Amino acid sequence: MLDDNKFYGFTNDEIFGSIMQNKRFCKAIIQAALPDVNVVSVESIDAQKELGTKSDKSSKSVRLDIAVKDQAGNFYDVEVQVNNNHDIGPRMRYYQSSMDRDTLDRGEPYTSLSRTYLIFLCAFDPFGRKKLRYSFHLYDDEDKSIQLQNNAENIIINSKGSGSYDANLLNLQKLMNDDKIESTGVFKEIQTQIQEYNDDPKRRNLMRTAELRMKEETAVAEKRGVEKGIELGTKQEARRKDQNTVKVLTATIQDLRPEINESDLFKQIKRSVGPDFDLSESDIREIIHQNLK
Structure with a gap:
């Protein structure tokens, strides 16, 4: 108002x-x-x-x-x-x-x-x-x-x-x-x-119109910002879950087969997590490498 x-x-x-x-x-x-x-x-x-x-x-x-x-x-x-x-x-x-x-x-x-x-x-x-x-x-x-x-x-x-x-x-x-x-x-x-x-009534009307337009643009921008934040938060949460999944699988497979190398471990994890996994292959390899040190 x-x-x-x-x-x-x-x-x-x-x-x-x-x-x-x-x-x-x-x-x-x-x-x-x-x-x-x-x-x-x-x-x-x-x-x-x-x-x-x-x-x-x-x-x-x-x-x-x-x-x-x-x-x-x-x-x-x-x-x-x-x-x-x-x-x-x-x-x-x-x-x-x-x-x-x-x-x-x-x-x-x-x-x-x-x-x-x-x-x-x-x-x-x-x-x-x-x-x-x-x-x-x-x-x-x-x-x-x-x-x-x-x-x-x-x-x-x-x-x-x-x-x-x-x-x-x-x-x-x-x-x-x-x-x-x-x-x-x-x-x-x-x-x-x-x-x-x-x-000046005419000029005041122009200023009021400009002010209303700015409020509307600000509201739209804030809404987009909130939506983008929610989307980003969801993606980050999914990524954290994917990282934890790889760490758990790495530890589990390593316990079962202590002599397994990183290449074979990577193949087994790729088969285990399926196509909807969010992490890239380089991310998976890095997590495996860190957990096998």
Whole structure:
């Protein structure tokens, strides 16, 4: 059941996508996440940009929330993460690698890779250190003054964190938490725009429809996951039973005929267990070998 009075804030997919389509808003949010970087004018913005592996169409594709290029050729990916699935590290690694593959064509030197900034706006603290902003680069383990210059930076903004005095970053945090922004400026404009989206019946209907569709997709995915888990559990249980069967037969035959070799023992077990046995021949041979040591 959906709440008719629900407020759709900045981290809502539809709201976030709409806000980030505005180049001035988009630049302000990226600049807040990257206070030490001079973000030049935004040239292009792609919402829900899908990246795949050019050389392998069977690889897992990635759909970026907001992919941005500036006039200097730098590439920014801004992602909203509402739920903590405890996979932030591997997820950022895969997104980064997908971005790199998408920006480098066959035959181009690695030095042609664009400078990339991967920004995750998280509604949770993935590390429990209460920092508002986490910034990651590659350094030598023993000497942090040695940095691997790979032109890639990974940023996590933790909306539940603290410890910053940067006004823009604090306003971004308020935006993520739906807290009121008192000061005038671009972040106040963004918040006003979000309120206008919520007050627009047509846009609210679109957001409600999208929310309902997402709930339905989540329910279907969870059902499939449960079914797959049950199926996997059944197969694992059957496999354990098959392994125990081989061990028992091995010990029994060995007791009856102590001089039997592994080859003859394998043939007798194959005849004993029948065609519905789940283990492969190599599995059976390995179990026999372990039990005859």
